[in-house]
Amino acid sequence: MIKKELCQIVSQAEIAEHIFMLTLQGELVREMNEPGQFVHLKIAQHFEPLLRRPISISDIQKDKNQFTMIYRAEGRGTALLSEKKPGDVVDVLGPLGNGFPIHEAKPGETALLVGGGIGIPPLFELSKQLVKQGVNVIHVLGFQSANVVFYEDEFTKLGETYVATVDGSYGTKGFVTNIIEDRKLTFDVLYSCGPTPMLKALENNYLDKKVYLSLEERMGCGIGACFACVCHTGDDPTGYTYKKVCSDGPVFKAGEVLL
Amino acid sequence: MKSLQISLPGLDMKNPIMPASGCFGFGREFSQLFDLSQLGAIMIKATTYEPRFGNPTPRVAETTAGMLNAIGLQNPGLEKVMNEELPWLDQFDVPIIANVAGSQEEDYIAVAKEISKASNVHALELNISCPNVKIGGIAFGTIPEVAKDLTKKVKEVSEVPIYVKLSPNVTNIVEMAKAVEDGGADGLTMINTLVGMRIDLKSGKPILANKTGGLSGPAIKPVAIRMIHEVSQNVSLPIIGMGGVQSAEDVIEYYYAGASAVAVGTANFVDPFVCPTIIEELPELVRRLGFDHISECTGRSWKNG
Numbered sequence: 001m002i003k004k005e006l007c008q009i010v011s012q013a014e015i016a017e018h019i020f021m022l023t024l025q026g027e028l029v030r031e032m033n034e035p036g037q038f039v040h041l042k043i044a045q046h047f048e049p050l051l052r053r054p055i056s057i058s059d060i061q062k063d064k065n066q067f068t069m070i071y072r073a074e075g076r077g078t079a080l081l082s083e084k085k086p087g088d089v090v091d092v093l094g095p096l097g098n099g100f101p102i103h104e105a106k107p108g109e110t111a112l113l114v115g116g117g118i119g120i121p122p123l124f125e126l127s128k129q130l131v132k133q134g135v136n137v138i139h140v141l142g143f144q145s146a147n148v149v150f151y152e153d154e155f156t157k158l159g160e161t162y163v164a165t166v167d168g169s170y171g172t173k174g175f176v177t178n179i180i181e182d183r184k185l186t187f188d189v190l191y192s193c194g195p196t197p198m199l200k201a202l203e204n205n206y207l208d209k210k211v212y213l214s215l216e217e218r219m220g221c222g223i224g225a226c227f228a229c230v231c232h233t234g235d236d237p238t239g240y241t242y243k244k245v246c247s248d249g250p251v252f253k254a255g256e257v258l259l
Numbered sequence: 260m261k262s263l264q265i266s267l268p269g270l271d272m273k274n275p276i277m278p279a280s281g282c283f284g285f286g287r288e289f290s291q292l293f294d295l296s297q298l299g300a301i302m303i304k305a306t307t308y309e310p311r312f313g314n315p316t317p318r319v320a321e322t323t324a325g326m327l328n329a330i331g332l333q334n335p336g337l338e339k340v341m342n343e344e345l346p347w348l349d350q351f352d353v354p355i356i357a358n359v360a361g362s363q364e365e366d367y368i369a370v371a372k373e374i375s376k377a378s379n380v381h382a383l384e385l386n387i388s389c390p391n392v393k394i395g396g397i398a399f400g401t402i403p404e405v406a407k408d409l410t411k412k413v414k415e416v417s418e419v420p421i422y423v424k425l426s427p428n429v430t431n432i433v434e435m436a437k438a439v440e441d442g443g444a445d446g447l448t449m450i451n452t453l454v455g456m457r458i459d460l461k462s463g464k465p466i467l468a469n470k471t472g473g474l475s476g477p478a479i480k481p482v483a484i485r486m487i488h489e490v491s492q493n494v495s496l497p498i499i500g501m502g503g504v505q506s507a508e509d510v511i512e513y514y515y516a517g518a519s520a521v522a523v524g525t526a527n528f529v530d531p532f533v534c535p536t537i538i539e540e541l542p543e544l545v546r547r548l549g550f551d552h553i554s555e556c557t558g559r560s561w562k563n564g
Contacts, residue, residue: 217317221531223289225284226282227284227333240335
């Protein structure tokens with residue numbers, strides 16, 4: 001059930017360069033179940049910025065009615081959000097979208113969680129839930145450079161974790177796909193969120209595996225009404241059939257939509 | 260709520276508030292959030308004869324107090340709207356205004372003829388002003404003679420009254436309004452979006468894949484108010500006003516300018532509950548301003564006394 005609520009900020013901290021971790025408290029946490037869902041935030045009360053900002057949920061703490069997001073302060077909206085302090089309120093619409101199907105990985109099986117940059121946060125809640133149901137998790141996390149690396153320790157506590165940076169300033173130099181190939185990582189299910197070229201590479205490399213990808217797209221409403229975030233389907237790549245990233249996704253089975 | 264009940268050609272409405280076309284889909288998403296029967300009417304997403312996928316993404320870009328969109332009239336086509344969307348909407352006690360679009364005259368006529376037969380379609384909104392399709396659309400909305408002729412032809416086949424949606428992207432909006440009035444329009448809806456562009460600082464290229472898009476939101480409200488103020492004094496058709504409406508106060512401003520009902524567009528994306536919120540707040544505001552009925556507000560900015 002989608003709710004709109006003014007949620008109170010519990011804490012906010014910069015955990016890497018321009019990367020912020022924000023925890024909010026509110027009743028709508030009760031509606032949050034699937035990892036990979038997102039919330040749509042109205043950051044200013046008035047017209048500037050006008051539209052909401054879609055941000056993925058990285059951690060759900062049901063017992064405290066709290067949830068956490070990790071975001072990069074890049075545009076006007078997220079920069080304003082990063083200035084907010086504990087006690088301030090944020091207008092939250094959510095939870096939105098369909099998350100990762102956690103039961104695709106059975107207890108005792110291995111799930112490979114592959115994240116790139118600011119696509120990494122939703123994988124944290126996913127990993128927590130997978131571990132809870134007895135799935136063995138391996139994380140492969142890619143960043144631009146050392147200064148924007150975050151959550152390595154948190155992921156390590158849940159399972160094997162590898163880090164790559166594009167410039168080689170931390171971890172393995174290169175891309176997440178290099179790590180998976182070099183280390184010959186094997187898995188039963190792959191879950192991923194990050195830049196489209198990364199998702200494309202994973203989709204092409206593991207055609208015979210169960211692969212679930214979380215997409216990012218510019219959104220208007222976040223609930224499926226405005227048709228801003230529409231993509232073609234794999235079955236009908238040039239036709240009229242479509243999926244909406246916000247309400248049909250953001251998580252799709254590899255091949256379901258055209259990347 | 261008696262102070263909000265109104266009648267316009269084809270439309271007996273509980274209140275004068277309706278979501279604008281393209282900002283509410285066919286209502287399915289919003290029906291999960293509130294009872295659509297609360298609305299005065301629903302202007303459904305533009306319907307074309309054939310299905311349309313629309314433009315490539317990015318399709319939206321935020322602007323100062325507004326947004327640009329270039330969706331490109333994505334819709335499932337006449338047949339699906341007739342067989343799936345309209346029957347689904349029939350469960351709600353709310354008149355539907357069907358937005359009719361096309362790239363040639365024959366398309367408009369074919370869609371209008373069929374869709375006006377649906378029992379819950381009480382009026383058509385003739386979309387001659389979409390800035391985001393390459394052929395047709397806005398051409399019909401910028402040349403008075405072409406607009407008049409199209410209105411006349413659609414009027415001949417439609418079983419319900421026709422409201423023509425005017426484009427603000429013209430030099431003389433009154434001339435356009437008079438032309439469609441001559442063509443037999445039953446009402447006007449105004450304004451559609453203003454053509455705009457945003458350029459990305461990193462790439463140096465337009466953000467929208469379509470390059471240009473239609474500007475909507477609070478940024479365009481003063482333009483709409485001015486145009487309605489002008490048009491309402493020069494034609495005798497009722498006007499459904501739209502452009503940046505976010506609050507009950509905005510609704511009254513549209514009425515003062517000359518509107519007889521008001522549609523809410525972009526604000527639905529910002530707050531999906533905005534329509535029911537406005538409907539709830541309006542009666543008190545009307546009373547506070549000293550009116551018994553909202554229709555007393557129409558054209559107050561230019562009427563004597």
